[in-house]
Amino acid sequence: MWWSKNATIEDWFDEMVGQANILNRFANVRMEDIRGMRVPFLRIGWNRQFLMMKEFGFVYDSSMVAPFSNPPLWPYTLDYKMPHTCTGINQNCPSRSYPGIWEIVINQLEVGDFTCGMIDSCPSQLGGDDVYRMMNHNFKRHYLSNRAPFGLYFHATWFRNNDYLQAFLRFMGDLQKLPDVYFVTQQQVIQWMRKPTTTQHLNSFEQWGCKQRKWDPREKVCSIPNTCKLRSRVLQQNRFLYTCNECPTQYPWIRNEFGLD
Template identity: 65%
Template sequence: MLKHINQCLRDCFKVNLLVTLLWTGAILFTFTQNVDATSNLVKRSLKETTVQCLDDGRFYRNPERDLKKMWSNYECSKYYLCLDGEVFEFKCSVGLLFDVTRQICDFKANVDNCDLTAETKVPKPLLHNATCANAAQLGCADGVCLPHEYFCDGSIDCADGSDEGYCDPNNDPNAAEGCDKSLCQLPECFCSKDATIIPGGLNPIDTPQMIIITFDDAVNAENWQLYNDKLFTSERKNPNGCPIKGTFFVSHQYTDYQKVQQLWQDGHEIAIHSITHRGPEDWWKINATIEDYFDEFVGQANIINKFANVRMDEIEGLRTPFLKVGWNRQFLMMKEFGFAYDSSIVAPAFLNPPLWPYTLDYKIPHECVGNNHCPSRSYPGLWEMVLNQMEADEVTCVYLDQCPSNFNGDDIFHMFMHNFKRHYNTNRAPLGLYFHATWFKRQEYLEAFLKFSDYLLKLNDVYFVTNHQAIAWMQQPTISSQLLNFQPWGCKPRQFEMHEVTCTYPNSCKLHSRVLQQDRYLKTCNECPTEYPWIRNEFGLSR
């Protein structure tokens, strides 16, 4: 394909192929039609420039650039591509620098490799081909032997990085095996060949249809009326007489922690969506280390515990920003620090019947979609609340705001009903409705959802539950006729410590952020911290 690209660049400066090139912006553009590239591309042949050709099909920096200027915006924004012996020069848009490792232009704060000329290629490990004295060891690319469990665990141990360089499920020497139902028993483990089997072997007609509503991002005055006054009202009750509940994946910036505390006190589930919610999107699946995942997710759990008074043992789940799965690094962190479930992995489109959640004791029972980095190893007892996609005519969408924007209220209602029947009339896998609050700003969408939810609440075997409640049912499968006394779905009044009761008038803390270089407001029923909480300073201590 590179030959065709080069011919196109050489002859007409028109991109006519389906070609993904790193252009002058901060994202990857895919061109599917004629695009005049002359204003963005500077063509130089080896006869006209001293820039060395590194002909490996990847972008790189000038190997002979001035070392004193390599960190300057001018030098770090330039990059080159060599095709068939000819060098082509590119330049990021104003304000952006080139990240040679991720092969994208990005904001200055996110680029830390201006001194790196080319993407470092990780060598392939020798594994069993190395001469190791201990049979329990495997070989790095340089022949150094290390314990086999060090390979593909998410942490670099070989000096050359080869232990983490070839780690997809087909190359991971410690890859999880396929489901073994004779060993995988509830409540600790649940698996099936294709994730379509109902827990406990129940018949669909005896299985409650669970509806799981989730919201991502900040909780604040912008969406509080929606949550408190429109969606989760006291008159909307499940067949057991208990009010319906949702799961909130909370990120840090702009969150009002008094309102988070009220949601938790009202019986909703509070889960984690990171502190920074930083970009670029692929950072979460490619660049984030185990330590980064700890800082982002354990840190946000500490913030919620500290400033919203949510009990730490009730913060059980997380969802990664942009649904970018962090491979074994993410799940090793989750296992080590006591998270109960992840809800970031998307199921393939147009699956009928849809998928049930499963534990990660064994290999995930479906394709890893979206060019994501799903875990390859076993993480016993850790649940994956897999996201079934919504079918919307000829397309699918995970979040509702990703569904066709030209749908009117009637279209939305029919889409809800179609997907409900797709679950209810087959294996009754939980139907997840994944929202950002802004989706409801269209009044006809809000009305369509309320019409849909009110219809479902007339059925005696449909329950709106949290992720935590769904897992509790899967660990103890109970037929619909016996759910009136199913304790995890009950609504017996809870006992709270004095500090756990939400205050009426929270402290509104104006705090400076050294990282953001701005002031931020934080509302909490507790005392104001000294600084705005952030990664590695989640309690906002003075430094």
Template identity: 60%
Template sequence: MWTRDECAKYYLCVDKEVYEFRCSEGLLFDVSRQKCVAAQNVFNCDLSTETIIPKPLLEQAGCANETHLGCADGPCVPAEYFCDGSSDCNDSSDEGWCDVSYDPNAAAPCEPGQCELPNCFCSRNGTETPGRLVTSQTPQMITLTFSGPVNHENWDIYSKHLFTERRNPNGCPIKATFFVSHSYTNYRHVQKLWNDGHEIAINSITRREPEEWWSKNATVEDWFDEMVGQANIINRFSRVRMEDFRGLRAPFLSVGWNRQFLMMQEFGFVYDSSVVSPLVNPPYWPYTLDYKMPHRCAGDNQYCPTRSYAGLWEMVINPLVHGKETCATLDQCPTKPAREEVYNILMNNFKRHYLTNRAPFGIHLDSTWLKSSEEYLMEFKQFIDEVLKLPDVYFVTNRQVIEWIKRPTPVLQLKNFYPWLCPNRRLTDFEVACPKPTTCKLPSKILAHDRYMITCTECPKTYPWIRNEFGVE
């Protein structure tokens, strides 16, 4: 019998001898990762045997309906139910055997003649410029994205260093996209970022570990609870309008296969920004998922979608080159850059975009990375100031990139391109961030201790969490 207490015990086999061990206090043994980790990150204590999911019979079942395929135990279900991310066979054989290389309902390769803007965009190699604009008339878009909580650890960097007086060539302030997670987030600060015109996107409620849980184990319902739940939390405690939530990023960039994208399509998300591409020259442009992705998944724990998701955009992450290494983000580079390397890494990779097809250049960071080094921040600011001297470089949000791709607009006409302009936003008093927010000390049965949360709204009864986004229980 496996219990929470017994979950700390494990066995090691050496030279045909079995030795019993026990994890240190506060740790439990994770069967999947085969090591002792923090107790709150272990979710498989009840697992004692590996579940083998059988391969379905498919056409061999001889289904009476030609549009059906057979489960392993005989029953027939519609072919589109296979590998869609939701178990429909009693033995789960319609899902458990699928992988990124085999799906009977896989998306077809790009057909440019059948994929037309503004609703669909693809190219055979993924590197062609939308609207076939020449390079000199294509703006170089740069997307700054930050993933994780927004709080005192990074607020000064955003409010006093990066987003002060810097402006794009059209006179509007530079903007960024924030993929916000729940724990330790100051919701007043999120509200202020939104007031200032930055894009607020979703990075889940829990950011739970292990990382591979998101790609391998999270169900469609889990993705809904985490992502739509976080949108509900931000809407309630930061007053960000629900229609402004367009995108999400999987925690740790652990793409969740068809399950993630099925949830996104069903609940109105417009884009994902989790998929890391291989290194190519020229780099990839964003694309819609009407057709097969133009590249393989390249990152760790990336379980990319195989199905067609019409109109859903992938804001693909082109990796950075750092010496002989490639990194999805600066904070993920195996070798920590020296101070003087940060500017050079950014500038060299910028040129790889700017001097070729001008695919959007993404700079993706964990929310605390710039806090780790004052020198990194100085180098980062120097890079921004240097490229803003160019007349065709714009720091825009992911949402603004998609709007441009839908209507490719030459550089000379960008000062009248409405999605990139900065008119005064009409906000109600209710939506404007307050100068003096409330600090709430909230109990949490799930987390087993009190948590603090800062918001301009009234304090909830308990700390918001999965399936209790408004803290009412």
């Protein structure tokens, strides 16, 4: 709840731009490739979050869980009032417009009598076949209605359950057989919405093409990364960081994203 009620613009900047700096410094991700963000615990940060996004140049947020609806919602810009209520306990959605900022809204999944935004927040007693049926059912809610982009959101630990992993791979295999279904990033969704293109012409859709890029030597994947055992002053313990670059002096953290001594 702290992120919704107490975090200042500076706090949001330190958290999100700090993470971007960590990705850039230690994973060699280019800053211009970091376009969007998701807030901690899906706690929307009122106007302060979006003021920071506007100032830094983030293109989209993907944190708002919309009320369950048929048909689902398409992504939208914050040029105007958001088209749904602010869902969640003590959430703090923006009260102003932020022209040019996109919201990749989280459409809730339907699982029997339950709804859930993240797949790993759905009922935990589901078996592999249940998960497969759930993903198929909700995909069809999108595919057979208004074709709103179907987002699937997980934490990595969800895939430790092999039944879930196999259900997910089976579901992915089914979708690959459909000639008009594409696996895209959220940025690519926005690019298509800015320039809608028919399926007959998507093979030549420039924004989805694979452009040749010149890579700096440091941007290339290394065979054996450095394993950095680092002290964290904030956490008061040692943590491990894996990077193809040199190890920092301290474990990178908020307001010390470069791990300086």
